[in-house]
Amino acid sequence: MIETALIAGGGVGGMSAALALARLGVKVELADADPHWRAYGAGISVTGLSLRAFDDLGILDEIREKGFVGAGIRLRSVAGDVLMETPPVPEDAPPVARSGGIMRTVLHEILQERVRAAGVTVTLGAEMTGFEQDGSGVTASFPDGRTARYDLVVAADGIFSKTRSALFPDSPKPQFTGQGCWRIVADRPAGLDRPEMFLGGPVKLGFNPVSRDKMYAFILEHVPDNPWFAPEEQLGHVAQLLAPFGAYVPEVRAGLGEGSLVNYRPLEWQLLPAPWHRGRIVMIGDAVHATTPHMASGAGMAAEDGLVLAEVLAAHDDVEQALAAFTARRFERARLVVENSVRIGEIEMAGGDQRDANAMLGETMHKLQQPY
Numbered sequence: 001m002i003e004t005a006l007i008a009g010g011g012v013g014g015m016s017a018a019l020a021l022a023r024l025g026v027k028v029e030l031a032d033a034d035p036h037w038r039a040y041g042a043g044i045s046v047t048g049l050s051l052r053a054f055d056d057l058g059i060l061d062e063i064r065e066k067g068f069v070g071a072g073i074r075l076r077s078v079a080g081d082v083l084m085e086t087p088p089v090p091e092d093a094p095p096v097a098r099s100g101g102i103m104r105t106v107l108h109e110i111l112q113e114r115v116r117a118a119g120v121t122v123t124l125g126a127e128m129t130g131f132e133q134d135g136s137g138v139t140a141s142f143p144d145g146r147t148a149r150y151d152l153v154v155a156a157d158g159i160f161s162k163t164r165s166a167l168f169p170d171s172p173k174p175q176f177t178g179q180g181c182w183r184i185v186a187d188r189p190a191g192l193d194r195p196e197m198f199l200g201g202p203v204k205l206g207f208n209p210v211s212r213d214k215m216y217a218f219i220l221e222h223v224p225d226n227p228w229f230a231p232e233e234q235l236g237h238v239a240q241l242l243a244p245f246g247a248y249v250p251e252v253r254a255g256l257g258e259g260s261l262v263n264y265r266p267l268e269w270q271l272l273p274a275p276w277h278r279g280r281i282v283m284i285g286d287a288v289h290a291t292t293p294h295m296a297s298g299a300g301m302a303a304e305d306g307l308v309l310a311e312v313l314a315a316h317d318d319v320e321q322a323l324a325a326f327t328a329r330r331f332e333r334a335r336l337v338v339e340n341s342v343r344i345g346e347i348e349m350a351g352g353d354q355r356d357a358n359a360m361l362g363e364t365m366h367k368l369q370q371p372y
Contacts, residue, residue, distance in 0.1 A: 002026055002151035002313060003157045005196060006140055008128045008163060010037055012299045013285030014156030016306030019057055021154075024117040030115060030151075031142070033157075036126030039108035042183035042263045043101050043216025045195065045208045045293070049368045050300025051095035056307055060095060062110045066108045067102030068209040069095075074196045080247025081091070083199065084318055093140045095143070096369050099195065099296075101208035101216065103185070107299070127162070128153070133279045153281045153318060154309065159270050161287035174268040176226055177345050181236055182219040183263040185210070186255055189248045195345035198249075201356050203241050206222040216291065217242075217252065222349045226266050227316045229326045234262045265347065274331055277323035284309060294341040295364060301337055305330060333372065 005021050007014045010032030018030045046054070049086055051069065054060045063069060071089035076082055089097055116122060123142075131153065138153045155163035159174050188209050198205040204220040219241050228254040229237060235256055242253040270290040276283050285302035309326050316322035348356045 001317070002319060003031070004137075004150045005152040006031060006128070006148070006150045006156060007140070007154045007156060008140075009156035009158060009285075010034070010112075010122070010124075011046075011285065011302070012111065012155060013159065013302030014105070014154070015108075015115050016057060016303040017154050017156060017284060017309055018115050018120045018306070019111075019118055020194045020310035021313070021363050022115075022120055024273040025235045027121075028118075029121040029148070030124060031123045031126040031128060032126065033127035033334060036110065037108075037122070038122050039105045041104040041264070041265075042185050042261050043208065043214075044104050044107070045218075045296035046100045046102060047296045047300060047365060047368070048096035048098055049297055049302065049372070050367075051098055051100060053300050053303035053307060053372070056302060057111075057114070058304060059110050059114060059323070063100065063102060063107070064295070066110065066211065067107050068099055068211060069098055069100040070194050070209070071098045072194045073099075073309050074194055076196060076198045078198060078201045078244055078246065078249060078293050080198075080245065080249070085194075099193070101210040103210050103214075103216075108213075111222045127157075128155075131166075131281065133281060135199045135279075142319055150271060151280065152313075155281060155283040155287055157287055158287050159198060159286040159290035163281065164272065164283055164287050167281060167283075168268060168272070171272055172270070174270040174290060177267045177269060177342060178222060178224045178226075179267045179292070179345050180221050180223040180226075181267055181293060182217075182221065182234075182241065182263055184217045184219075184238060184252075185214055185261045186217060188213055188215040189251070192248075198245050198247075198361075201244050204348055205242070205245055205341075220267075220345070220348060222268070224349075229264055234264060235260060238262055269338055271335060271343050275324065276327040276330075277320070280319055280323075281324045282309065289330075289338055290353055291338045292341045292345055294344040295361060295368075297337050297341075297368065301334060308372060333368070336367065 068197035286307035
């Protein structure tokens with residue numbers, strides 16, 4: 001069993017790995033490039049696999065308190081008429097049978113507090129700048145000239161992972177899908193007790209509660225030329241995208257103003273072929289399986305990575321065997337999420353039958369309810 005580990009990257013995957021390894025008695029250092037350890041973005045949706053992973057990390061009660069946990073979905077027409085809603089889920093249903101939403105900053109704050117409470121050494125403004133490794137460990141370098149020795153390095157440094165580029169310089173680069181995702185935060189109207197989707201419009205529009213009084217909207221737009229949107233243009237553009245929709249959307253649109261939180265990102269994906277490690281350096285999360293938001297499973301998959309990594313390390317005396325077992329256990333699950341998410345986006349951009357996309361989503365989520 002390893003005694004020391006460096007986690008390079010302080011996002012959901014990195015913090016989950018830090019917590020899971022600390023439980024095993026590993027002395028963990030988490031190093032993040034951002035000196036303020038910030039989270040960017042607005043709200044995020046969390047599916048059952050994410051809630052199950054958060055439960056296994058011991059933070060589900062805080063998710064319930066500070067975010068939203070419910071179940072089911074409601075579909076509306078462009079005008080706002082209810083087309084379908086799923087039946088209620090029993091109150092005692094397990095987390096994997098539920099869904100929810102939370103502000104990304106709130107989720108990070110919950111995990112950050114747990115990481116510090118677990119005794120993890122947190123080093124900020126300290127991106128790993130280089131490494132050398134041999135059969136017994138890795139020597140990592142940091143911007144201030146410091147070097148340190150670890151039994152294991154876990155690279156959780158995101159879709160544009162520098163560690164991946166260093167370990168596998170010929171690996172495929174992230175690919176743009178042709179869609180962009182807008183997210184805004186708004187007041188939660190009475191009656192919004194579950195995620196809602198508006199079907200048949202010029203863009204894909206959905207809303208999800210993220211707290212007792214707030215919700216976030218996501219808008220998926222076909223932007224094949226991958227344009228750049230100047231900050232001063234974003235509010236007006238979002239207002240234009242919302243204009244065709246009814247129900248409570250006109251009130252959301254009217255509430256947009258200078259204080260509105262608007263987030264945009266082009267959708268890209270990445271799936272690294274096996275192996276996901278070299279020597280004693282292993283990659284997790286978006287560094288190896290960055291997905292689009294169509295299955296709302298990116299955060300949950302990253303959290304699962306951290307939990308599974310700790311399990312395989314505890315089960316194997318040989319570190320490289322453990323890391324090979326990690327990839328073997330995670331690859332097909334990650335491939336399912338990434339490829340099916342991208343496929344749903346392709347159906348949307350082509351103007352295909354949304355029922356096909358919904359069927360793929362339902363089938364995939366059912367498979368993901370299986371143990372990780």
